[in-house]
Amino acid sequence: MNKRQFLGTAAVAGAFPIVAQAAKTAERGPALLTVTGAIARSNRGPLDPALDQMMHKHQVTFTKAWTFDYASLIALPQQTIRPTLEYDGKPHTLRGPLLTDVLAHAGATLDGKGILVLRAVDGYNVELPVAQARARRFIVATHVDGNPMPLGGLGPLWAVYDADRVPEMAAQPLAQRFTACPWALYHVDVKV
Numbered sequence: 001m002n003k004r005q006f007l008g009t010a011a012v013a014g015a016f017p018i019v020a021q022a023a024k025t026a027e028r029g030p031a032l033l034t035v036t037g038a039i040a041r042s043n044r045g046p047l048d049p050a051l052d053q054m055m056h057k058h059q060v061t062f063t064k065a066w067t068f069d070y071a072s073l074i075a076l077p078q079q080t081i082r083p084t085l086e087y088d089g090k091p092h093t094l095r096g097p098l099l100t101d102v103l104a105h106a107g108a109t110l111d112g113k114g115i116l117v118l119r120a121v122d123g124y125n126v127e128l129p130v131a132q133a134r135a136r137r138f139i140v141a142t143h144v145d146g147n148p149m150p151l152g153g154l155g156p157l158w159a160v161y162d163a164d165r166v167p168e169m170a171a172q173p174l175a176q177r178f179t180a181c182p183w184a185l186y187h188v189d190v191k192v
Helices: 003-015 017-027 053-057 070-074 099-105 130-135
Strands: 033-037 066-068 078-081 094-097 115-120 125-129 139-141 158-160 185-191
Touching (some): 033 099, 066 099, 070 094, 078 139, 094 099, 094 158, 099 130, 099 185, 115 130, 125 130
Antiparallel strands (some): 033 066, 078 094, 115 125, 139 158
């Protein structure tokens, strides 16, 4: 790019910051995870009952939220776990960012008394203490056995931990180890 083009582009971007912001937003993929509640950052406005049909049906309400698309989740530091899954009784490799890192990126208040309400697309939800999410090193899994998790299976996102490495959970029957792990996760509400 020559100097004249550069200066012209800079002038247009400076004169029209809304256009520049719209261009950035247009490059984002669809929101896969919405974080609400006790958060300091937001990149979207309040729930719109007409456009946020699933959240509205699940009785989710908020005035601000932070949303993550696929690229923003895989851009966070990744963790790998290898739990034995209840669905086939075999160990699988799961990869994704720590749940606490995802929430910290949204500016969440993560004190020891906080509660996370994790909600799946089918309406299943669990209340998970922040201290437990941290101690068990929950991840927001985006990949299983090296492949992105598809919608219609366990994905595209799954809040999960390595139950085999948590002694009190490893002692439980396999079917009881993952009750706090909603697959097809799409919403986290941070409560303090």
